[in-house]
Structures are given as structure tokens and as C-alpha cells.
Amino acid sequence: MARTHFNLPPLSTLDAFDAAARHRSFKRGAAELNVSPSAVSHQIKALEADLGVSLFERTNRGVELNRDGAALYTALEHGFGHISQAVESLREQSSGRGVEVVATTAMSHLWLTPRLGKFWREHGSITVNQQVSDSPWSDERYDLLIRYGDVSADNGDCDILFKDHLRPLASPQFSEANRIERLEDLVKLPLIHLNAPDRQWTSWKDWLATMGYTGPVPDGLTVNNYVIALQAAQDGMGLVLGWERMTAPLLGSGSLKTFTNFRSVAPKLFYVRKSSRAGLQAEILRDWLVQTARSEEADI
Secondary structure: OOOOOOOOOOHHHHHHHHHHHHHOOHHHHHHHHOOOHHHHHHHHHHHHHHHOOOOEEEEOOEEEEOHHHHHHHHHHHHHHHHHHHHHHHHHHHHHOOOEEEEEOHHHHHHHHHHHHHHHHHHOOOOOEEEEEOOOOOOOOOOOEEEEEEOHHHOOOEEEEEEOOEEEEEEOHHHHHHOOOOOHHHHOOOOEEEEOOOOOOOOOHHHHHHHOOOOOOOOOOEEEOOHHHHHHHHHOOOOEEEEEOOOOHHHHHHOOOEEOOOOOEEOOOEEEEEEOOOOOHHHHHHHHHHHHHHHHHHHHO
């Protein structure tokens, strides 16, 4: 039997074996390949002869992989999977679709977009398309979805970006004019509430409860977008509940300041979810974002 550069049997025999192994049937494997069952049987016999081992056990119900067949199938599944990802990546490049990333307005504006410039310099051939949405995302037309939520309850292909801390933030002028020491005094100040469609965001009531405060939480200015809430705080309209790592650009510029020493670990995590349609380019971006977030955490 002719050998390839990698000392492999003809790919037609491996293709026939893969189809039969996945379906546990020569007949169904042949249907997938659009050939006759006898053609699949012939290819597998040729493969077994080349390897010097049998790969299937014939039963009344069809065929089952034996130990050698199972080992070969595992290796092929892994290898063909990587080939498939590479091919899909090339197709993505030729189609110009790029990597579709979904994030909230705040996450896109404050964390994702400032980092994509560096990613582009390192991976200039990969196009990244952002879709900004502050509502829970149910459409499957995405490659990567960046969320703040309970990652343990997400059954998708998820990787943690970072954990964060929550604390009140305010403009420098507001902070200077409203000095307090007790948590009970904090709720007497104007609070900026977020009433976003995505209920994963931590509210003032939730945060105050984790800090041990059980009293009433007064209504205040309410907005439906976190970027607007942050802008209202910068304009001196009150206190906003701040995710420290996400709002780092505003804290670094002095547009907002931490207000008092009250601080807690955010109850949920920022993470990235990869869809089933995502190809190699999406995986490259996902891995880059995860590594970047971890590197930044090490520098904190």
C-alpha cells in the first residue's frame, strides 16, 4: 500500500474507518460517504491489512470497535478535529466573516475595545467584529460571548476572564463634599441604580446586603445602561456601584474615585463563552483574551 509523507495509510481508508466507527455501522457510514457498504468494507479490510490488526468486532447488530479500533478512532477524532478547525479558519478568512464577539456596552467600551488594538498588532489577519448588547443574548449567531454571571450555571464552553471587586465610586467633587464613615450614612446619599435588562448585574440592594446592611435602600436616579450610570457619577449626580477592574480606565484618569473603604468581592465572574460554530480564529482570540486577563491580574 502506498505511503504518504507521514507514513499514513491512504486517507480514503481512514475516512471510511472514521465514518463506520462513529456510526457503529458500515451501512450508515457508507450512507454518510455516499458510497456502498461493500466499498466501506473493502476500505476497512485494506486498512486492517495495512496495520496488521483487526479494528472491529462483528456482531448481530452491526460492528463494535475493539481495543485497537477504539485507540485509532480516538487519535483520528483528535487529528481530524484540528484539521477541521484549521480549514474552518481558512474559510473564515476567505469569506471575510471574521470573529463575532458579543459584549455589553460597558464591557466593550471599558475593557474589550482598549485591548483589541494590541491583539490586532499581534494577529493582523484576524478580523474582529463586535456586537454590543445590554440584553441577555440568546441568538446563536456569535463566536464569543463575554458575560458577567454565574459561570458554574452555564453549560457552554466557558473560560473565566477575571473576578472583580465592588465598591462605591463617585466623582472627586462628590467625594470631597460627602465624607462618611458608616455604611448607614452611605444610603442617605443619592444612589445611581442600574435597571438593565440583564439581571446578572449586582444591585445596590444586593451589595449592601453582603456588607451586612439590612435597612431600606432608597430609590434614586435609575438608568438602564451601565455606561450612562458611570457618566452620571462622573457628573456628580451620586454614587455608582463600581466593578474595579472594569472601571480601571476611569479610576486611572481620575474621572471617578473610590468612595470610602467599603469593598467586597463581586459575587459573579466575567467570563467568555465560545459557541459551537466558532472556528480556530475565535479560539485564538478567546485564548488571547484569557491570557491577557490573567497577566493583568498578576500585575495588580
